[in-house]
Amino acid sequence: GAVVSQHPSWVICKSGTSVKIECRSLDFQATTMFWYRQFPKQSLMLMATSNEGSKATYEQGVEKDKFLINHASLTLSTLTVTSAHPEDSSFYICSAIRDRGLAEAFFGQGTRLTVV
Amino acid sequence: RKEVEQDPGPFNVPEGATVAFNCTYSNSASQSFFWYRQDCRKEPKLLMSVYSSGNEDGRFTAQLNRASQYISLLIRDSKLSDSATYLCVVNPRGTSGTYKYIFGTGTRLKVLA
DSSP: OOOOOOSSEEEEETTTOOEEEEEEEEEOOEHHHHHHHOTTOOEEEEEEEEETSSOEOOOHHHTTTEEEEEEETTTTTEEEEEEEOOGOOOEEEEEEEEEEOOOOOEEEEEEEEEOO | OOSSSEEEOOEEETTTTTEEEEEEEEEOOEEEEEEEEEOOOOEEEEEEETTTTEEETEEEEEETTTTTEEEEEEEEEEEGGGOOEEEEEOOOTTSSSOOEEEEOOOEHHHEEO
């Protein structure tokens, strides 16, 4: 089946630093990828939709200058958390859909970010 | 009103019980629907898609009611391994034809021995 790989699976960083998370579709081309954030005991909240070759579409309330998304190829999208603060500590998950239509979304393994 | 709503639970049921979850959605133009399962501190995994005519996969049955804008998941003969959070996912399909998947808050299920 389709596989989405996310890296790193966990990261600890100091306040003020930036962290880059990669999301790769391994055996299919993904024109669209999604980035979610999940706080403990809460649901996944869609942060942005990443489209290959164009700017990401951010959900209301998500700062695009803080969460930089780059979807430079059909198999790679990156999320960079800039100037991270402790409140950015969360579980970040990417997903990709293989085809337009009624396709299911495949998820990366998630990245647990802890900002200290 | 949230786009996708679920009862967060938890639902605590004994092994062998039948349990059902509902999920309501607000966008009547929504195109596709899924149930995902998420184990603690893991990524969600697709459990099943939900088709208009309803569909069954082993002990799991999913149904869609477009008129009332809800989907349901029925689990028969619950196993301990069914303990997880069940996420309802709706693709509301934007006016520009874009796709995004909106998750419900999830319903926690705990199957007790």
